[in-house]
Amino acid sequence: FAPRHLLSIADLSPAEFAALVRNASSHKKAVKSGSVPRNLLGSLSGQTVAMIFSKRSTRTRVSTEGAVVQMGGHPMFLGKDDIQLGVNESLYDTSVVISSMVSCIVARVAKHSDVADLAKHSTVPVINALCDSFHPLQIIADFLTIHETFPASGKAGLSSLGLEGLKIAWVGDANNVLFDMAIGAAKMGVDLAVATPKGYEIPASMLEIIKQASAGVSSPGKLIQTNVPEEAVKNADILVTDTWVSMGQEEEKIKRMKAFEGFQITSDLAKRAGAKEGWKFMHCLPRHPEEVSDEVFYSRRSLVFPEAENRLWAAISALEGFVVNKGKIE
Ligand code: CP
Numbered sequence: 061f062a063p064r065h066l067l068s069i070a071d072l073s074p075a076e077f078a079a080l081v082r083n084a085s086s087h088k089k090a091v092k093s094g095s096v097p098r099n100l101l102g103s104l105s106g107q108t109v110a111m112i113f114s115k116r117s118t119r120t121r122v123s124t125e126g127a128v129v130q131m132g133g134h135p136m137f138l139g140k141d142d143i144q145l146g147v148n149e150s151l152y153d154t155s156v157v158i159s160s161m162v163s164c165i166v167a168r169v170a171k172h173s174d175v176a177d178l179a180k181h182s183t184v185p186v187i188n189a190l191c192d193s194f195h196p197l198q199i200i201a202d203f204l205t206i207h208e209t210f211p212a213s214g215k216a217g218l219s220s221l222g223l224e225g226l227k228i229a230w231v232g233d234a235n236n237v238l239f240d241m242a243i244g245a246a247k248m249g250v251d252l253a254v255a256t257p258k259g260y261e262i263p264a265s266m267l268e269i270i271k272q273a274s275a276g277v278s279s280p281g282k283l284i285q286t287n288v289p290e291e292a293v294k295n296a297d298i299l300v301t302d303t304w305v306s307m308g309q310e311e312e313k314i315k316r317m318k319a320f321e322g323f324q325i326t327s328d329l330a331k332r333a334g335a336k337e338g339w340k341f342m343h344c345l346p347r348h349p350e351e352v353s354d355e356v357f358y359s360r361r362s363l364v365f366p367e368a369e370n371r372l373w374a375a376i377s378a379l380e381g382f383v384v385n386k387g388k389i390e
């Protein structure tokens with residue numbers, strides 16, 4: 061039996077991605093109304109989920125540990141100073157050994173090839189908790205947030221959340237969070253306009269992955285790229301950004317701060333560019349003031365805190381789909 065892994069939103073069909081978002085939403089509603097679904101409570105009873113984290117984390121760690129506990133399992137946090145990996149032991153040996161003793165590995169690593177190698181040799185599902193290319197758990201939470209905030213404009217069917225016609229503007233760095241967001245948006249028929257400084261565009265190899273991910277989708281969301289923030293923001297329903305300096309890029313900080321000047325999300329930018337009247341703001345966090353002004357970040361337009369909370373429900377949904385239901389996601 062080969063386990064199914066979640067390394068990117070690209071691993072999911074549109075129907076499976078929509079199902080993970082819908083299941084997250086229904087678990088959230090049920091738990092908040094005091095009726096924990098019977099099939100959820102105890103579904104990981106007696107099982108261990110290993111969390112291999114070679115980078116810092118607030119949301120991903122707290123949401124994953126919390127999700128495993130709510131499902132009756134044991135989350136085992138393995139930080140970079142806790143295990144032999146990277147110092148004294150190979151990925152192959154680590155993967156074979158850890159997967160022989162647990163039901164799932166949730167891994168936050170630097171390189172995509174590292175999480176892919178862990179998955180290749182693991183006998184249990186591996187869930188990517190962020191690598192340099194993707195962040196699928198974040199994007200399940202982001203689409204849950206969008207699903208809760210924007211009434212379905214299209215026809216929600218099995219393969220869709222009915223979000224067709226929405227436009228997301230991403231202003232800032234083309235990074236791991238954006239790549240999975242682009243894949244999710246294409247699959248859900250949501251248009252995405254990306255504004256980055258020159259030299260910081262989506263790499264060609266990633267554009268190919270995004271294009272592949274929308275193959276077979278009846279009306280995929282359109283992806284456009286520009287170097288002008290106003291062009292991306294025009295008519296957008298949702299303005300999104302992330303840090304200009306991702307983990308691992310600290311040495312490029314000075315260069316990046318200069319290159320990204322003029323890319324801060326502000327209400328003036330939204331107004332000047334002509335964002336939709338009811339535009340909202342999203343950010344995966346952690347946030348720095350350079351990429352978004354306080355006045356937007358803490359405004360009524362900001363969805364950042366519900367978006368962060370939604371990481372919990374996304375983690376529950378992903379663990380249910382990949383571990384409890386062994387990759388049968390519906
Ligand atoms: N958004 C996110 O993944 O946050 P952490 O790095 O704190 O987990």
Ligand code: NVA
Nearest residue numbers: 235302306307345346
């Ligand atoms: N792009 C950021 C996301 C953090 C959640 C990083 O990789 O550091």
